[in-house]
Structures are given as C-alpha cells and as structure tokens.
Amino acid sequence: MLARLQSAIGRNDLIEQMVLLPEPKKPFSQKVQKVESVNLIVAYDASPNSHTALDIAFWIAHQTRLATNTQVTVQAVYVVDNNQSTQYLNTLNIPINQPPLECSISEISNSVTLVLTQPKLQAAVTPIQQADRILWQARSLAEEWQGSFKSHLRFGCIGTELQKVVELEAADILFLGCKSVNHSIIEALGSNFPCVVLGIPSCIDE
Known part of the structure; x- marks a missing residue:
C-alpha cells in the first residue's frame, strides 16, 4: 500500500517516515491466508493532522x-478522554465504574435529543455534540471518496480504546495524525500493538 502511495506522489521515503509501529509478527498459517477484506482504522479528532491521516487512509483504500479488487473499509475512531467522559457520566448520575462506552452516531443523536429536553443538563451534552460534529466531518470526507466507512465514539483512555477497536474490527492498519515515534500516543499504545501503526509523512509540509 505504501509502495503505491510512494509511486503516486514521487517519493521513496514514505515507509521510513510513516511506519511508527511495525506490523506484529504472525504465525505462518495466518500469513498465507487469502486476504478478502481490509480494515483501516483512523484515530480522528478533526485536527489538521488527523484529517490528513484520514485522507491518506481513504486514498490508500481507493488505490x-x-x-x-479487495473490499476495504475505513473506520474513524474518536475517543473522549477520561476527564471529559468522567465529567459527563457524573453529571448524568451514571456510575463511573461502568465499562467504557461505545456508541454509534445514531445513538448519540438520540441521546442528545433526550438530554436537550432537560435544560439543567445542557452543559453535559457538550462532549457529545462535539463528537457528533467531529464524526460528521469524517463521514463527509468518506462521501467524497465514495468508500465503505464506519465511525466509532469511545469514552476512556485513548490508547486503550484504540486498541479495543483495532482488536474488535480485526484492523490491518491504525493511522494516526502524528509524525514521530516519540509522540505520547505512540508510547501509550506500547510495543505489542496488534497491528501496524502509520503516521503522516513530514513531506506533507514541503
């Protein structure tokens, strides 16, 4: 995939720049299995770098x-960090020792409508409204590429929740909007992450 990207934009250093965590070693029996579908996960928060990562993911999916002729699905994951999610759950009087939440965007839209009927709880809707807007941006880009797309909203630790989605969806690649292996989120993912992790190339700025 990266070789095709390198060829398309006339660079020969993208693999070196973009691979932040290498592909984990797999048993030989898994390597020889025919690939029928590919899942690309993108950590998306609407920042310019994460937008670049999502755009690259869609380009690679298209190519x-x-x-x-393989089915490729791009999935955007937005994680509301622990502080925001704890504040939200406490405001709604939901026990904070419950397992991390995952919601589809349709469920989010319904919960926003319900909470807005109670003025005293409007402040608690803010993280959900923000997430709805962020994932809507990701869906809009997916429509431009006319590709298969899913979105996830998670509450909790970013590294932990990204790994859960990667494992749940049997992801082949996780895209991050960062350019260095020294980024804090790379450290949070650890060295035994279940799939290869790609960042964005520094040549994007050139």
Missing part, C-alpha cells in the same frame, strides 16, 4: 480497491 487498494483498484489494484486488488
């Missing part, structure tokens, strides 16, 4: 479909 992979053309070259291999």
Whole structure:
C-alpha cells in the first residue's frame, strides 16, 4: 500500500517516515491466508493532522480497491478522554465504574435529543455534540471518496480504546495524525500493538 502511495506522489521515503509501529509478527498459517477484506482504522479528532491521516487512509483504500479488487473499509475512531467522559457520566448520575462506552452516531443523536429536553443538563451534552460534529466531518470526507466507512465514539483512555477497536474490527492498519515515534500516543499504545501503526509523512509540509 505504501509502495503505491510512494509511486503516486514521487517519493521513496514514505515507509521510513510513516511506519511508527511495525506490523506484529504472525504465525505462518495466518500469513498465507487469502486476504478478502481490509480494515483501516483512523484515530480522528478533526485536527489538521488527523484529517490528513484520514485522507491518506481513504486514498490508500481507493488505490487498494483498484489494484486488488479487495473490499476495504475505513473506520474513524474518536475517543473522549477520561476527564471529559468522567465529567459527563457524573453529571448524568451514571456510575463511573461502568465499562467504557461505545456508541454509534445514531445513538448519540438520540441521546442528545433526550438530554436537550432537560435544560439543567445542557452543559453535559457538550462532549457529545462535539463528537457528533467531529464524526460528521469524517463521514463527509468518506462521501467524497465514495468508500465503505464506519465511525466509532469511545469514552476512556485513548490508547486503550484504540486498541479495543483495532482488536474488535480485526484492523490491518491504525493511522494516526502524528509524525514521530516519540509522540505520547505512540508510547501509550506500547510495543505489542496488534497491528501496524502509520503516521503522516513530514513531506506533507514541503
């Protein structure tokens, strides 16, 4: 995938720049299995870098479909960090020792409507409204690429929740909007992450 990207933009250093965590070693029996679908996960928060990561993911998905006729799904994951999620749950009187939440965007829209009927709780809606807006941006980009797309909203520790989604969806690649292995989120993911992690190339700024 990266080789095709390198060829398309005339660079020969993207693999070196973009691979932040290498692909984990797999048993030989898994390596020889025919690939019928590919899942690309993008950590998305609407920042310019995460937008670049999502755009690259869609470009790679598009090129992979053309070259291999393989089904490729791009999935955007937005994680509301522990502080925000704890504040939200406490305001709604939900026990904070419950497992981390995952919601589809349709469920989010319904919960926003219900909470807005209670003026005293309007302040608690802010993280949900923000998440709805962020994931709407990701969906809008997906429509431009006309590709298969899913979105996830998670509450909790960013590294932990990203790993859960990657494992749940059997992801092949996680895209992050960062350019260095020294980024704090790379450290949070650890060295035994279940799939390869790609960042964005520094040549984007050139």
